[in-house]
Amino acid sequence: MAHIIDGKSISNTLKEELAQHVAEMAHKPGLAVILVGEDPASKVYVNNKIKACEKTGIRSIEHRLPTDTTNQITEDLIRNLNKDSDVDGILLQLPLPKHLDSDRLIQLISAEKDVDGLNLLNVGALVANVDGMVPCTPQGCMILIKSFVKDLNGLNAVVIGRSLLFGKPMAQLLLQANCTITMAHSRTKNIDAVCRNADILVAAVGREKMVKADWIKPGACVIDVGINRMENGKLCGDVDYEAALEVAGAITPVPGGVGPMTIACLLANTIKASRQGKSANFIIN
């Protein structure tokens, strides 16, 4: 029976450490959260992030804009927040309404306040293995992996999914930890065989229970990033969890695995942003 990696408990420990850290800071970090529109899931995520900030002692500054907000208004807001010394981190909740130019707006957030790690300077910093903002979910996954796998050197790691938000930075972090990386995606041939080679298997696709037990190498560490709503209304991941429990060495549940770590790492990035100082020569616009 696999060890269940308890993301909720690990994230709570991390959040307590962060709260202690903030308590000792003279300048309390501030996170500006921009939510455009009425997407119900985004509202829930934003509310959870704001609550987590409050508990940690981080100031949250909310900007809730109506669905018909223009690119110009959103752009002006981001530019003002970039200049505002009370704001250390800026979170633009995705997805934005379709009429907004997400790619452009994301890149307007200055790299030093880019707590999501999506500014191309931060993307480049990760690839170059220099200090920058690392996207929250892959950062959280590394903590979960390291809680079970003590020595990552030379292990085979397979990441299913190649998004800029998750798959690519996840692969970079595993590479930095000296794993041998394979990235799988929708065009990958014999994906089950590819996965069976993984000592560490990370699934971030968004397809309910796609990864079957016989895709998993016995003893492997399985990280399930997917969030899928089943017909019965409950959440499940990309891995067939119950069956995988019999084969994997360790596995994250959904919910209660990766999700809580994402928020904890957002708090960590906000604290990091506030410590960088305003003089970092890291600003793109």
Ligand code: NAP
């Ligand atoms: P995304 O941008 O839609 O990327 C999905 C990836 O899956 C793509 O690279 C796609 O390949 C690949 N894919 C699609 N069908 C596939 C198949 N049949 N076989 C193999 N690969 C396939 O999604 P994302 O933003 O990375 O998120 C992925 C999942 O993680 C979603 O369920 C999302 O909700 C979840 N997520 C959770 C958290 C969290 O905090 N827990 C954070 C981020 C994301 P192509 O590139 O070839 O199209």
